[in-house]
Amino acid sequence: GAVVSQHPSRVICKSGTSVKIECRSLDFQATTMFWYRQFPKQSLMLMATSNEGSKATYEQGVEKDKFLINHASLTLSTLTVTSAHPEDSSFYICSASRETGGNQPQHFGDGTRLSIL
Amino acid sequence: GQNIDQPTEMTATEGAIVQINCTYQTSGFNGLFWYQQHAGEAPTFLSYNVLDGLEEKGRFSSFLSRSKGYSYLLLKELQMKDSASYLCAVRDGDYKLSFGAGTTVTVRA
Numbered sequence: 001g002a003v004v005s006q007h008p009s010r011v012i013c014k015s016g017t018s019v020k021i022e023c024r025s026l027d028f029q030a031t032t033m034f035w036y037r038q039f040p041k042q043s044l045m046l047m048a049t050s051n052e053g054s055k056a057t058y059e060q061g062v063e064k065d066k067f068l069i070n071h072a073s074l075t076l077s078t079l080t081v082t083s084a085h086p087e088d089s090s091f092y093i094c095s096a097s098r099e100t101g102g103n104q105p106q107h108f109g110d111g112t113r114l115s116i117l
Numbered sequence: 118g119q120n121i122d123q124p125t126e127m128t129a130t131e132g133a134i135v136q137i138n139c140t141y142q143t144s145g146f147n148g149l150f151w152y153q154q155h156a157g158e159a160p161t162f163l164s165y166n167v168l169d170g171l172e173e174k175g176r177f178s179s180f181l182s183r184s185k186g187y188s189y190l191l192l193k194e195l196q197m198k199d200s201a202s203y204l205c206a207v208r209d210g211d212y213k214l215s216f217g218a219g220t221t222v223t224v225r226a
Contacts, residue, residue, distance in 0.1 A: 043218045044204070
């Protein structure tokens with residue numbers, strides 16, 4: 001069964017709206033979670049690393065004030081797309097791993113398809 | 118940054134075998150993963166290699182050569198449901214995953 005839950009699965013909203021996406025690890029604690037964005041027919045691009053109890057680490061070119069990340073507990077990270085515009089329309093996916101190293105893979109949530117009108 | 122290359126598309130017949138190659142250049146190496154992604158869905162984990170050699174898991178096998186920066190995913194006895202995108206992902210020295218652009222495999226009857 002799923003080990004990472006992501007909600008909502010689909011959002012359609014007007015330009016200027018802020019959208020919050022939740023990512024939960026279901027049966028393990030995740031000190032680190034990852035947020036990716038995927039445009040059609042392209043691969044996943046890492047946006048940021050979400051760290052429990054501390055600030056997220058953003059990849060180059062990702063605006064931290066635009067994409068707010070909060071990792072308030074060991075099982076929940078949230079991504080808020082602030083004042084979303086049509087160019088923010090994309091497939092957003094979170095992932096978490098049972099442990100940082102070792103052979104544990106990152107497990108992905110089901111993704112959130114964001115459409116900004 | 119990371120550099121991960123894999124073919125864009127491959128087509129094969131049901132019951133056949135297909136091999137998807139992946140070459141990579143990364144700063145640090147902590148394992149290579151293969152994921153399957155159906156259109157509109159999130160990736161699902163297929164295999165993991167960190168040491169050189171072949172890992173077999175049912176109809177899917179994955180091979181790694183660290184000295185060559187090379188891996189392949191072998192899909193045997195292809196089924197129609199195997200039509201999907203296959204993503205090669207490398208975990209770097211900071212334990213971050215970088216993905217290749219994906220190989221779209223189309224299985225024909």
